Amino acid sequence: MKKYEYKVTTIATTLSISTKQYEKVAQEFEERLNELGADGWELVQRTDGYFFFKREKE
Numbered sequence: 001m002k003k004y005e006y007k008v009t010t011i012a013t014t015l016s017i018s019t020k021q022y023e024k025v026a027q028e029f030e031e032r033l034n035e036l037g038a039d040g041w042e043l044v045q046r047t048d049g050y051f052f053f054k055r056e057k058e
Contacts (some may be wrong), residue, residue: 003057007041010049 011032033043041053 004054005057007036007053007055008043009036009051009053024026 006046011029036043038055042055043051044054045052
Protein backbone atom coordinates (compact mmCIF):
# COMPACT_ATOMS: atom_id res chain seq x y z
CA MET A 1 0.00 0.00 0.00
CA LYS A 2 1.38 3.36 -1.00
CA LYS A 3 1.77 6.02 1.66
CA TYR A 4 1.81 9.73 0.95
CA GLU A 5 2.80 12.88 2.71
CA TYR A 6 1.12 16.16 1.97
CA LYS A 7 2.18 19.78 1.76
CA VAL A 8 0.03 22.91 1.70
CA THR A 9 1.59 26.16 0.53
CA THR A 10 0.59 29.54 -0.81
CA ILE A 11 2.02 31.09 -3.93
CA ALA A 12 1.01 34.66 -4.71
CA THR A 13 -1.16 34.53 -7.81
CA THR A 14 -3.62 37.39 -7.43
CA LEU A 15 -1.45 40.46 -7.45
CA SER A 16 -2.25 43.84 -8.87
CA ILE A 17 0.52 43.96 -11.45
CA SER A 18 1.30 45.79 -14.61
CA THR A 19 1.92 44.08 -17.92
CA LYS A 20 5.67 44.59 -17.48
CA GLN A 21 5.64 42.82 -14.11
CA TYR A 22 3.53 39.91 -15.36
CA GLU A 23 6.43 38.09 -17.00
CA LYS A 24 8.57 38.32 -13.84
CA VAL A 25 5.75 37.08 -11.60
CA ALA A 26 4.98 34.21 -14.00
CA GLN A 27 8.66 33.21 -14.07
CA GLU A 28 8.90 33.23 -10.25
CA PHE A 29 5.70 31.16 -10.03
CA GLU A 30 7.07 28.65 -12.54
CA GLU A 31 10.39 28.40 -10.68
CA ARG A 32 8.61 27.67 -7.40
CA LEU A 33 6.47 24.94 -8.97
CA ASN A 34 9.55 23.40 -10.60
CA GLU A 35 11.40 23.38 -7.25
CA LEU A 36 8.51 21.53 -5.64
CA GLY A 37 8.33 19.10 -8.57
CA ALA A 38 12.07 18.42 -8.38
CA ASP A 39 11.59 17.51 -4.71
CA GLY A 40 8.97 14.95 -5.74
CA TRP A 41 5.84 16.98 -4.94
CA GLU A 42 2.85 16.56 -7.26
CA LEU A 43 0.18 19.27 -7.45
CA VAL A 44 -3.16 17.83 -6.38
CA GLN A 45 -5.44 20.84 -6.10
CA ARG A 46 -5.57 24.62 -5.89
CA THR A 47 -8.24 26.34 -3.80
CA ASP A 48 -8.50 29.93 -2.58
CA GLY A 49 -4.80 30.66 -3.08
CA TYR A 50 -3.67 27.44 -1.40
CA PHE A 51 -1.82 24.76 -3.35
CA PHE A 52 -2.04 21.16 -2.17
CA PHE A 53 0.78 18.78 -3.06
CA LYS A 54 1.48 15.12 -2.32
CA ARG A 55 4.40 12.78 -2.74
CA GLU A 56 5.06 9.17 -1.91
CA LYS A 57 6.77 8.55 1.37
CA GLU A 58 10.15 6.93 1.11
